[in-house]
Amino acid sequence: MQKGPSYIVHEEIGLGVTLSYHRQLSHRSFKLPKWLEYFFAYCGVLSVQGSPIEWASTHRNHHQFTDTWDDPHSPIKGLWFSHIGWLFDYRSRFGSYEGRLKNVDDLKRQKFYRFLHVTYPLHSIAFGVLLYALGGMPFLTWGLGVRAALFAHATFALNSICHRWGKKVWDTGDMSRNNWVFGLLTHGEGWHNNHHAFQYSARHGFEWWEVDVTWYVIRFLEIVGLATDVKLPSETQKKRKALSNKLNEEKLETQVNNTNLETEAKNE
Template identity: 75%
Template sequence: MHISSLVITYVEQNLLRIEAQEKEIFGVAIMIDWDRWLVKWHVEFLGRQWNFVDLATLAGLVYLHYLAILAPFYFTWPAFWSAVALYYISGVGVTLSFHRNLSHKSFKLPKWLEYFFAYCGVLSFQRSPLEWVSIHRAHHQYTDTWNDPHSPIRGLWFSHVGWALDYRTRFGSYEARLKNVADLKSQAYYRFLHYTYPLHSVALGVLLYTKGGMHFLVWGMGVRTVLFLHAIFGINSICHTWGQQVWDTGDLSKNNWLIGLMAHGEGWHNNHHAFEYSAQHGFEWWQIDITWYLIRFLQAVGLATDVKLPTETQKKRRALCNKISEESLKQK
């Protein structure tokens, strides 16, 4: 049997297994849309109950997109470079701090530096470290099942942004809120950021407007924030729908080069799901991973310690090509 046919067969078997698990647990008949790798599922938008958090999130997203639309009318090179700088600074706050450091503990930093990067992440308009980490840990615990906060099995729109507008989907109830981040809730700094995080973005917007008027506000807040928001949203939607799957993860995670570039290396998502603890996501030389380069630099100067990476033996065990070979031998 041709290797490409084996790959397709193996992936389809995993998708069917996921579907069977959903039916068994929830008694819901889910139809796989093989053409687009999506499950046809109607997600309520206007017909559901909206609370204050949902409405505030929607208002913030609309305002930021409005600013981004104004970009051609307020272009200046200083404003453009301010957006580039903030894209990187706030971006690594999410990828290095929220994700690899706080969610997965892939490495350790001195507290002052850990807190600095976490603050940078707060400026990305992606909520507090507590909430971001809570959602992400739930994603890995329930990947591509009905309990996953943002899986495309509920539809591409839902996995991209719909989940962010539905507070009940993220936590189910107020009592379930942030139940998996006790390690962070015990620290006063993260509790402070959780209750004040919108104020920091507002303060940044005021500072940008004071320094450069609407030009800096449009580019430094609007364009920069919208682009990175969709880069991170794309990990949930695009990287679980389109791309290359090279590891036996039993889920829909894919490596996607475009998201890899836009999200500082986070787009090598199948790599990440195969080795969640790894501080490095881009394993091949051509898999650009800006976040890993920064972690490696911090390690070289003695600031990042206990940096976790998969061994070659662990990689061989999870390689999809090896798994497919085993399956083909069984078929023979």
């Protein structure tokens, strides 16, 4: 594929997941005009990660039951399960965990999202046919197959790697971590501990060095008047969260010290 057009398509489809599926549809972190909202959502469909309704439902359940047995892709069930194994688990993926598709009424009320949900596979097939018509097997292989696999594993890594390895800045009561590698690879989604601390935030990279391409796009759309009601944590909220971190650390340190004293007393 020509580098310029293929790069644009690659970025648009990536933003379809990070900007649309995740930050707007799952967390309602900002609003867009319907024509632009639907455009980015359709880009998400071409990522081959599920319909907007299914993706948002799974993600909302993840945040409701983070890192517990009811989390659809819980890391406590193992690295393989949280990365990709959950896709093949009937309870997690296909139908029986509590609340499945019952937590996305805001999306199900819209005809566009209902249409994408019932016709989801057809859009990727049509996109594949278009790629083949434009450039044969190389276009189809790289434009759909390889790209979809790379996007999928980048997203899966947020569920697995970013709940195991990285820096924990905020005490969120779960295993989420900030991972700078995936912060770069996933348009800012890798600042995962930040995200779990302030789930509603349209911005995940809070520091200047926490590169967050998705946020830069949202901010640009806000500047030109297309993105509205952009939600961000205030400095007061971040300070309050930081204070909570410190208090919890002091409480844990006290508990450890008391345990050590009790152990020493028993050994005397």
